[in-house]
Amino acid sequence: MASCFRGPLPGRRSLPVLLLLLRVSLAQERAAAAAMSLLSGYFGTKSRYEEVNQHLLRDPLSLGPPDPGYLLPSAACAPLQLRALIRHGTRFPTEKQIRKLGQLHRLLRSQERPCPAAQRLARWDMWYQPDMDGKLAPKGRLDMEQLAWRLAARFPGLLSPQRRFAFASSSKHRCVDSSAAFRKGLQLALQRQPPARDIENETTEINDKLMRFFDHCEKFVTCVEENATAMYEVDAFKQGPEMKKVLEKIAATLCVPVRDLNADLVQVAFFTCSFELAIKNVNSPWCSLFNEDDAKVLEYLNDLKQYWKRGYGYDINSRSSCILFQDIFKHLDKAIAESKRCFLLPNSCLAALSAFQEGGGRSGEPYLGGGGREEAGQGQGFGEGVFYSFAGIKIKTRLKTQIYCQIAITDCTHSMPISSPVILQFGHAETLQPLLALMGFFKDEEPLAANNYEKQMHRKFRSGRIVPYASNLIFVLYHCDQAKTPEEEYQVQILLNEKLLPFPHSEETVSLYTDLKNHYKDILQNCHFSEECKLSKTNDTSTDEL
Secondary structure, eight states: OOOSOSSOOTTOOOHHHHHHHHHHHHHHHHHHHHHHHHHGGGOGGGOOGGGTOGGGGTOTTOOOSOOTTOOOOOTTEEEEEEEEEEEOOOBOOOHHHHHHHHHHHHHHHTOOSOOHHHHHHHTSOOOOOGGGTTOBOHHHHHHHHHHHHHHHHHOTTTSSTTSOEEEEEOSSHHHHHHHHHHHHHHHHHHTTSSSOOOGGGOOEEEOHHHHTGGGGOHHHIIIIITOGGGGHHHHHHHTSHHHHHHHHHHHHHHTOOGGGOOHHHHHHHHHHHHHIIIIIOOOOGGGGGOOHHHHHHHHHHHHHHHHHHTSTTSHHHHHTTHHHHHHHHHHHHHHHHHHTSBOOOTTSHHHHHHHHHHTTTOSOOSSOOTTHHHHHHTTOOOOTTOOEEETTEEEOSHHHHHHHHHHHHHTOOOBOOOSOSEEEEEEOHHHHHHHHHHTTTTOOSSOOOTTOTGGGTTOSOOHHHHSOTTOEEEEEEEEETTOSSGGGGEEEEEEETTEEOOOTTTSOSOEEHHHHHHHTHHHHHHOOHHHHTOOOSSOTTOSTTO
């Protein structure tokens, strides 16, 4: 029977129409993705870790391409100690941010005038709840697990089941949970290596004294944290021409009076765009409010706050971190001292000589041949007729044995294992940023200010590139067997976000440990936390002394 319809059946669409709709949909998705890629580099401290390591978008366990032209330690150098300071993984917004977002969302839902942008955002599902309050998101757990995998692959000699790990954390739940997720990732990365070890259930020390040093610094808390005038540059920029332009544009887009918006509400809309990308990997409708120029202005607003509250704005910001800096070098010093101890092999003449010398020449020898064993047991010292054994060589006299052993001691190839080869500490952007400032990294010639936005377009201090979620600062101490001088025996590298970081004093990516200590001698010797953080009695809230 012939069909009664020449066109498409009722309720259906022809294939060309469906293909056209599909093309339109794909084009819209590509446009949205392109717009998102323009914004994602400007989210500051709310940036996902993948922004600084783009290769992780393709393979989250990849170590990435090698750093071209960077100096590496000699092949004769082996890592002796690793100290990692790790910011927590991707988190949910804080209760304060969620409250501001709720305020903005209610404003848009109350709109009576027809306005496409406002209506689209009013329909958006406000899924954030106050009890999320900065907690670690599922993506944040994944950040930590994958970081553990990569560090285990990058430093297999240190992150192995045979090594001892020391874990510490800030008391904040997002940091404690980040430590747990990291341990889980490390457990999975090492599970095929013997001996079996329950790393996942190892304890984490809560240490706010180091991970939240800023809370314990009275001068910082009073003069910066709780002093409204300390953020003068931030407040001035909020009222400046760049921010005013963004504010007027957003108000026009949302069809609301400019007086109903402020810089904080616009910033929370921008942060919501960043949270949706970081937490859910989606292009949020909130992102449609902004273009790249807007994003640059809002990034600068965030960077101003970081600069004046955690960076170079006031000396106390960075000086308060000297307690953490000195602790890092204390453990590096300890690792070096421990590595120089000879490991006295049981039943060797080294052990025998050590016992003899420590006993003032009166104690017996742990390993003697023939009848000397009885003589040693009676505490009668060395017997002239006894053979002493070392490395398969038998030496008859005590004098020759002592000379031989002393030579061996000066060329000891069996060092004691160090007590803390791997130290992993979990904190905040506020932990890392002051420390990096103390060490002189990412310092611009001119301070960031409300009135020099254009001049700072190519600034070094960009918080999203320095301390995104899961950011990490890693100190690696190397022991070099074939060093030509004692100074060359111990060398250091620093990695920021798994990339080698050139030292400020040399612009090289490897430093002799002695040179590094000499460069930071003043901080190591003269920066005393209690003195730095002591509040002046004359003016408790003045920023003049800052």
